[in-house]
Each structure stands twice: as structure tokens, then as C-alpha cells.
Amino acid sequence: MRSMQLVNFGDPLVATVNKHPDPTDTEIVIRILACGVCHSDLHLFDGFFDLGDGKSIDMSKRLKLPFTLGHEIVGEVVALGPEVRGPELGDIKLVYPWIGCSRCDLCRKDLEHLCVQPRFIGTWVPGGFSDHVIVPHERYLVNIGHLEPSAACVYACSGLTAYSALNKVLPQARNESLLIIGAGGLGLMAIGIARALGANKLIATDVDPRKRQAALNSGVNFAIDSTADDALTHVREICDGGPQTVIDFVGSSQTTRFGFECLGRGGSLVIVGLFGGNLTVPAPMFPLRSVNILSSFVGNLNEMHDLMSLAISGKLPPPTVQTRPLSEANEALADLRDGKVIGRTVLEP
Numbered sequence: 231m232r233s234m235q236l237v238n239f240g241d242p243l244v245a246t247v248n249k250h251p252d253p254t255d256t257e258i259v260i261r262i263l264a265c266g267v268c269h270s271d272l273h274l275f276d277g278f279f280d281l282g283d284g285k286s287i288d289m290s291k292r293l294k295l296p297f298t299l300g301h302e303i304v305g306e307v308v309a310l311g312p313e314v315r316g317p318e319l320g321d322i323k324l325v326y327p328w329i330g331c332s333r334c335d336l337c338r339k340d341l342e343h344l345c346v347q348p349r350f351i352g353t354w355v356p357g358g359f360s361d362h363v364i365v366p367h368e369r370y371l372v373n374i375g376h377l378e379p380s381a382a383c384v385y386a387c388s389g390l391t392a393y394s395a396l397n398k399v400l401p402q403a404r405n406e407s408l409l410i411i412g413a414g415g416l417g418l419m420a421i422g423i424a425r426a427l428g429a430n431k432l433i434a435t436d437v438d439p440r441k442r443q444a445a446l447n448s449g450v451n452f453a454i455d456s457t458a459d460d461a462l463t464h465v466r467e468i469c470d471g472g473p474q475t476v477i478d479f480v481g482s483s484q485t486t487r488f489g490f491e492c493l494g495r496g497g498s499l500v501i502v503g504l505f506g507g508n509l510t511v512p513a514p515m516f517p518l519r520s521v522n523i524l525s526s527f528v529g530n531l532n533e534m535h536d537l538m539s540l541a542i543s544g545k546l547p548p549p550t551v552q553t554r555p556l557s558e559a560n561e562a563l564a565d566l567r568d569g570k571v572i573g574r575t576v577l578e579p
């Protein structure tokens with residue numbers, strides 16, 4: 231099995247050849263057709279997560295090197311363990327990567343993605359920057375219908391993250407004004423999903439005029455630069471006092487403060503982005519304005535199935551992807567870090 235592996239944190243990935251995986255019990259071997267490159271791959275590559283204000287989470291201790299990154303995987307079923315009953319050889323499936331221990335209370339409540347003993351593919355166990363990957367059970371394989379593997383794979387993380395954040399604030403995100411902060415890949419994905427779910431009072435903010443234009447092209451009613459002097463007034467005017475729902479896909483100090491301040495009375499702010507920032511709010515502001523702060527991290531397996539059904543139905547705009555050979559994984563990571571990637575880069579072995 232050929233992979234591009236992380237051998238030292240911060241150093242370029244190394245092309246390696248390892249023994250071909252042999253499935254046991256309920257395991258399934260997938261021959262990878264496409265694997266998206268996500269911002270989280272960059273954090274793991276560096277070995278730490280920036281929390282802002284000079285604080286960070288050190289991930290170099292929990293990750294045993296060499297390690298294979300990559301958690302947005304679509305591939306072909308090529309080998310089955312003796313206890314596998316469902317999928318057949320040759321099936322093309324999306325891999326749900328947010329796999330838990332399957333024994334704890336969270337896992338039993340279908341909240342595997344919050345499990346404290348995770349087996350997340352590509353962030354805790356070997357992932358998709360490779361030509362093959364092992365999936366522990368058939369329940370984590372999701373249909374992609376007629377979708378191209380390179381387009382479908384991005385739903386496993388960026389699509390699911392956008393979908394689950396919206397899912398937490400339905401129905402008001404559909405029926406009342408919805409402000410989306412950040413019109414990068416995740417924000418644009420959320421705009422497409424929100425429109426498919428019926429939202430039609432949509433506003434987006436971004437500091438980059440090209441991204442504001444992309445948001446307008448995706449169907450938002452207004453696109454605003456949240457760093458402009460009149461941005462807060464502008465949003466409040468458009469939304470009759472303030473939006474009922476704000477989803478922050480950036481998560482910097484500036485964006486979370488803006489999101490909280492512009493929120494209408496009784497509204498909800500959902501923090502999703504991991505940019506690294508702080509929010510300080512006087513506690514009485516919560517009851518006085520009756521606002522809520524929620525958070526969202528990827529999504530559960532049911533949401534993954536619901537999102538793929540929506541994508542297969544043709545109601546979502548096709549995600550913007552650029553494919554590159556797996557051997558260019560280092561260049562793909564460097565371009566993502568430099569902000570050169572529009573949409574998603576997808577690696578193909």
C-alpha cells in the first residue's frame with residue numbers, strides 16, 4: 231500500500247510503501263479513489279491547534295508517527311472481513327470518518343463524533359492520503375449515488391460540518407434571517423445547503439470582496455464586509471433588529487464578536503470555525519437579550535446519510551473541487567496554507 235505519510239511534524243509528507251491491509255472481523259478495505267484536503271490536515275501536520283492569544287493544543291503527543299492524514303474519502307470496496315454482511319466488492323462508497331469507541335453513552339446516542347475515545351479516520355487512525363484504507367464496520371459506508379467520487383468526498387467533512395451546524399438551528403434558520411460569517415469553502419457549502427433546505431433570507435459576511443461576490447453568486451441576498459464601520463448597522467437594518475441565526479464559520483475574535491453583537495433578540499449564534507479567537511461577553515447580556523451561543527463539530531452518521539440523500543437528489547450545487555495526484559499532497563497542503571485554493575483540493579492516488 232502506497233501512502234504519503236507524516237513522519238515528522240512540520241516536515242513534508244514522505245512517500246511510503248507498507249504491507250497491503252488484510253481485513254479481519256467486520257473490517258472492510260477500501261481502494262481510495264478520492265480524498266479531500268482539509269484545514270484540519272494542516273493543524274495535524276503542524277502538530278498543534280492555535281487557540282489564539284498565544285495558546286494552543288499540542289497534538290504531537292497523541293499522534294503516533296508515521297501517520298496517514300486525510301478524512302474525506304470515497305473509494306471502492308475491495309476486501310471484506312469474514313463478518314461483513316452488507317456491501318459487495320466493487321461498491322463505491324463514501325467513508326464516514328467520525329468513528330467513536332461504539333461502547334460509551336455518547337456513541338450509543340448516535341453521537342460518535344463526540345466520543346472521548348475516538349477512532350476518527352485520518353485524525354486518530356490511518357486515513358486517506360493513501361491508495362487503501364481500513365474501515366472498521368460496514369455501517370460507516372455511505373452511498374454516493376451517481377455523484378463523482380472527487381465531488382462526493384468533500385461531504386464527509388466540510389459538507390457535514392455545514393449541514394450539522396444548520397441542522398441545529400432549524401427551523402428558524404429556514405424561516406427567518408440567517409447570517410453566515412465567512413464565505414470560504416465551508417460558508418459557500420452552507421449557503422448551498424441552506425437554500426436547498428428552503429432558507430431565503432440569507433446574508434453573508436467576508437472581508438474578501440471575491441468571496442463576497444462568490445456568496446452573491448451562490449444566492450445570498452446581501453454580502454457585507456464585517457470590518458466596515460457601518461457593518462453592524464447595515465446587518466441590523468436588513469434583518470429588522472438583527473438576524474435570528476448567525477453561523478460563524480471563521481471563529482476569530484473579530485467574527486465571533488461581530489456575530490454576537492449583531493444577533494437579534496432571542497437569536498442563536500453557532501460557532502463552528504476553528505480559526506482561534508476569544509469572545510468576552512458580560513453575562514447579563516445573555517438574559518437581557520435572551521440570546522444563545524451554540525457550537526457544532528462535524529456531524530453524526532444520521533446527518534451524513536441525510537446530507538448524501540440531499541446531494542444525490544440534485545438539490546445541492548456541485549462543490550468546487552480541483553483534483554491533484556496523491557504524489558502532490560505536499561504541494562496541495564502548501565497551497566491551502568497560502569490561501570491559494572478556491573473550494574477544495576482532492577487527491578487521487
Ligand SMILES: [Zn+2]
Binds near residue numbers: 270
Ligand atoms: Zn476536515
Ligand SMILES: [Zn+2]
Binds near residue numbers: 332346
Ligand atoms: Zn464512544
